[in-house]
Amino acid sequence: MPTSREATVERVRAWLDTSVFRSGGGAGRGREAVIPLLQAAQEEFGYVPREAMDGIARALRLPSAIVQGIATFYAQFRFKAPGRHNVTVCRGTACHVRGSGKLLDDLQGTLRVRPQETSADGMFTLETVACFGSCALAPVISIDGRVHGQLSAQKAKSLIASASREGGARGARKPARGGAAARGRK
Structure with a gap:
């Protein structure tokens, strides 16, 4: 049985593979796509997992620090799973x-x-x-x-x-x- 972290990683990978970005939606390519993808991750998971930020950075070919910097700048994003x-x-x-x-x-x-x-x-x-x-x-x-x-x-x-x-x-x-x-x- 996978650990909680492994399950999160797998869930993030599956999400990235099927996200609007991968399917050619209007999210764009580059820094302008970071916020919509972070919002989509939070919508999907209830928060923005570190693995999602790293996956977004890889998909957009940006340093992880750029994506994390953008995410932490805005109060709308949470980085821990919310309660029930x-x-x-x-x-x-x-x-x-x-x-x-x-x-x-x-x-x-x-x-x-x-x-x-x-x-x-x-x-x-x-x-x-x-x-x-x-x-x-x-x-x-x-x-x-x-x-x-x-x-x-x-x-x-x-x-x-x-x-x-x-x-x-x-x-x-x-x-x-x-x-x-x-x-x-x-």
Whole structure:
């Protein structure tokens, strides 16, 4: 039975062989193709494995350092597998004024992770976003892309417990990104 790393390498190889780039899609050739291919890798795997960056570099005949430099420059890319559930806390002004900082602290304690980390059991990834654009519902969190508003610490813990009971398949959801303000750096 292959190790987790070997399985990832094989999965990346298969993906590279069938990617839009290989099939002659519009991704282009050269540096202009790096970001679309990194986005495609993240869409496929839920994160950008090191092996995917190396494979993209080989396919585009670029140094690996160039691809890694581009990938690490942008906040949109993650480099570790996400948890089964994505919990995102809004850090916008309205949410901040209504207690999102305390809510984030409580969630860090409950999940035993800091923002941009995944719990040891692989169940939850905790993230922050600049703004969801749901200010009237402040404070707001998103669990697996579903927005929950007017939250107390107790309500948030209840939602986390419910998500834990439901389980869910890794990669079955897309991380929440929020409104226009959320597209900047976290």
